[in-house]
Amino acid sequence: MPGTVILAKSAGFCYGVRRAVDLARKTAVESGGCWMLGDLIHNANVVRELEELGVRKTTEPETLGEGDTVVIRSHGELKRVLDGLEARGAACVNATCPNVCRIQKLVAQSEQEGRRAVIIGEPHHPEVMGLASWCAQPLVFSGPEDVRAWLAEAESNRDIPLTVVAQTTCIRELFETSWEIIKKECTNVKIFDTICDATHKRQSEAAEIAGKVDVMVVVGDRKSANTKHLTEICMRSCPRVFQIEDARELSPDFFNGCHVAGLTAGASTPAGIIKEVYATMSEEIKAAEGKEESFEELLNQSFKTLNTGDRVTGIVTAITPTEVQVDVGAKQAAYIKLSELTDDPSAKPEDIVHVNDEIETVVVRVNDVEGYAELSRKRLESIKVWENIEQAVEDKTVMEGVVIAENKGGIVVSVKGIQVFVPASQSGQPRGADLSSMIKQKVQLRVTEVNRNRRRVVGSIRSVTEEARKAAQEQIWSSIEVGKHYTGTVKSMTSYGVFVDIGGVDGMVHISELSWSRIKTPSEVCKVGDTLEVYVIAFDPEKHKISLGVKDRSIDPWEVFMNKYSVGDVASVRIVKLMSFGAFAEVVPGVDGLIHISQIADRRIDKPEDVLSEGQIVDVKITAIDEEKKKISLSIRALLAPAAEEDSEEE
Template sequence: MKEVLLARSAGFCYGVRRAVELAEETAAETDGCWMLGDLIHNAHVVEDLARKGVRKTADPLSLGAGDTVVIRSHGERKSVLDDLEARGVRCVNATCPNVVRIQRLVAQAEAEGRRAAIIGDPGHPEVAGVASWCREPLVFDGPEAVRRWLDSAPENREIPLTVAAQTTCIRELFETSWKIIKKECTNAKIFDTICNATHKRQSEAVEIAARADVMVVVGDRKSANTKHLTEICKERCPRVLQIEGADELSPVFFDGCSVAGLTAGASTPAGIIKEVYATMSEEIKAAEGKEESFEELLNQSFKTLNTGEKVTGIVTAITPTEVQVDVGAKQAAYIKFSELSDDPNAKPEDIVKVGDEIETYIVRVNDVEGYAELSKKRLDAVKVWENIETAVEEKTVLEGTVTEENKGGIVVSVKGVRVFVPASQSGQPRGADLSAMVKQRVQLRVTEVNRARRRVVGSIRAVTDEARRAAQEEVWANIEVGKRYSGTVKSMTSYGVFVDIGGVDGMVHISELSWSRIKTPAEVCKVGDPMEVYVISFDAEKRKISLGVKDHNVNPWQVFMDKYAVGDVATVRIVKLMTFGAFAEVVPGVDGLIHISQIADRRIDKPEDVLSENQTVDVKITAIDEEKQKISLSIRALLAPAGEPEEDAEVLETEE
């Protein structure tokens, strides 16, 4: 055997290390404490904790007031926690922050009236604990189980689902499952809750197993993540051995092996890995004539931190002054609160939580004192500039808020970056008051970026013009006679109005605006008014559209005939004065004639001596010609003394 490949991420993950440290600290503080079941899935660690005063019990009822119990890293059922608290048992919660997050997601789903679905091993304590935070949880061990549930009842596809994964779930199994749910279900929220450390460990195992002749996986046989590592390795390596310690290794297993791979589950202590590695490395040591200690190997696995680079880590603690981050390096890394966010009022716990993965910028590295100073705020700023530059190349539409009117234009804040928009590109008419745009949300396209000068220029007009062109094409592609639109009055003339029906203007002639007689469009509408219109005719070649407002399905004459008869009194509006009399609107679209002889109870020279246009008067309907649709009206008939005969009351043939 010439080479042993050790996975860098082998061994304790953050959650397991935290649980063990909490148990040891609690035992030291209380002169002994309890754990419910195995704190982690590793017999060696559990035995070591017992020697340090962390006793084990499987029965929560055996604990009483004054006892202290450390909750295992996989979490516990909610009912057990509630019962312990009610009986006065002090609980030190060592549940992995990633597991706590899933518990919260499940509880939130319950509160929102959604059903929680967990992809993972139904018998695993983590899954059992998570499932207890809601009623009627669904637990699927893979895509086949998902498919069986969906096919069991058609209505299952309509159930609102919140989907999460066991932290140690195999990624391929989870992704296959959620893709089926996303495709089949109408209302599903998917949360990728696989632990980042688990994903890295599995990815490294895939890479090493593909190169190795023999693969060794170290970990407790009860450990789910160790079992999954073994399954993953078996898909890529012909010989895979899962062991709990070095004493299970046999020289026979490595016969004919040139390259051996070694990885370990999240609950495997460094000491056991070191021992296994040493046993596997005996032949390579002899061949190369040198020893490489496990500590040296671990040191090689540490990241090298350089000022100005990006680095990803896991939030391990939030103190009153800083956020501590594990970046996989020798140095302790932290973020000052002032470097966490641009928002001075933001609280650290609202931005990050323990267990979160966070990408940061390395501000300073002090190898002498062993720490690295990080900044999330600066990285966010760098990302924004990168996104702005990408937006220029890809002509992406961005959204921002107008913050001020500037000389020659306005300033728009896009994710904290000031974008200058010239007045000509503001989308407003020449000479418009741009201050009215302040505080408005706008869409724009970035046209110029100079990061060195921190100058960004954008155009709102480019977006609005493009949207208008698209809307115009949509209108012309689907326009037809009789089609109705909700439009807006754009401009007015003496002969009608122009209405915007979605990027295209159509003309409504004054005669189509109302059944009533009107002299100007201003009598019935104004610029900016909404208007329901329909297409009378259009010429796609000349890009002209004739619109109507009047409902031609309504017959004004029939409305009149249904409402009035000869002898009825009506209140009418004078619409036109002639030498021979006055025309009055009885109902919209139907006028009647008041002959000059019927205007007053005396002889008059002209109608305007008594009447004026738009005046409202009461009249008596004296004659109706249904065939010619003409009406005779009389004011005089209402003025004649009782019993006095009415003269010249019927005048139907007078034309306007």
């Protein structure tokens, strides 16, 4: 519409700034004056107003102590400054934005967990400097270029456990590009999206308006990071963008040839300044076009028109036992019934939301006659879940859920409260497997089909597991080498060895490589499901075959034997094989000795099995050691001979 000024719905004070200003005003009145460390918010007009109310400004916190009341700014403060104020007995009123407080806790927690905090934002911004002070070795990156430079410094940087957060006013594109690089390159990363929802909405709304207008005006203090970001975002879509601090900076030249102008404001801009700029812009455009529309008419046009199904964001203004009243910037009074706030019948509204909270809802009913609108947060959350599910199909996103039931043909997985049917063929289990064993298990899946009207969702676990297995196989084959060690799981067993999964690829451990001891079957030393430490003996990439070993090759069994025994020593041995000429016995794992048939008993025997059996433990005397040929002679008879001689003498 010619001559229109489109006013952004979210322009002006955000919840955190409004809260900080209200706390400062209240504290100044109640305490008869107080202090702020630097500017409470990035707006010179508001700071001057606060100073007139008795909120004095200082840049030297070390001069404050007992008897002084200090209001901590919305951006937060350096931890050492807060600790110093507390130590000196100053009374602190914490006006730090709750979103910033949450990030401070995440940064401090990362250090407690042995992780390094990564902060994406402007390094010299007060908020970022304050966040960085909550841990010992923070990493602050202004964007993806800084991230790439840090990763290029040292290969070992990729293995450092990281916790990634963002400045509340960070441009989302910068944050997402940065964390995507970190997630791809680093091995142990936790990512928290800490960009303020109000900031994101303000930026998105500004971009949308800028694409529709001839001139875009952004109001805010020049020191304000979020105002600067709004200006940068608008400049991508609008050819003429002007950043001003108040109406005095507007010029008629701004609006030459302008038919539609846009107006938004940073989070630290008071409503009074926005209204003054709005009125001035309207008058300038009217003057340019000969229009005589009043400011009141234009302002009324800026009010929202509510329709059933609209998503609206508002501020909680009052709470009763049965409902929550919300200001959504419309002519109608808006409220949320308790039943539309939560599913919990025992919950109290004041335990869920608080006055001045920002809340996102959907309009469920509009009564223009009586002038009210009914809202629902519960239904909006349900809508968002369905939208996320539908988007997941398009993006092929991997989602996580819990198996809640088995039914005919497959299983049911709960994903964010939505029931997803997974056919048996897509469960990732072998044909005919007992799917009920999966109930209560956490699984990852891809949604393959969605019909919101029929509330039908179909997914596949197999596609995720196969993709993960394929990636793991590629990783194994790209890095495998002889001698490399892996921790594997026994998948199956045969008479001649076991097959071990070393991370998506199976290798075979021959029975002779399972143990230094002589064994008949692999089941003597392991079973399916056991974890084994294995190493690569040989591999063939073309045939996709890998030979693995378990025996510790750093140990020489013969050396172990020689260090432990000498000729004449008595040893307890295990019979491992019977031959016609005698029996072989294991002295230490990997070293056998021979008991000749003539040394098995103190009498003549026809065959060794008349006296011995495989697996039997007997005591023997070591009668000879051939170190060159690594052969050992053993004798049972040598231990029996003295007793036989005594019996002969008595007779």
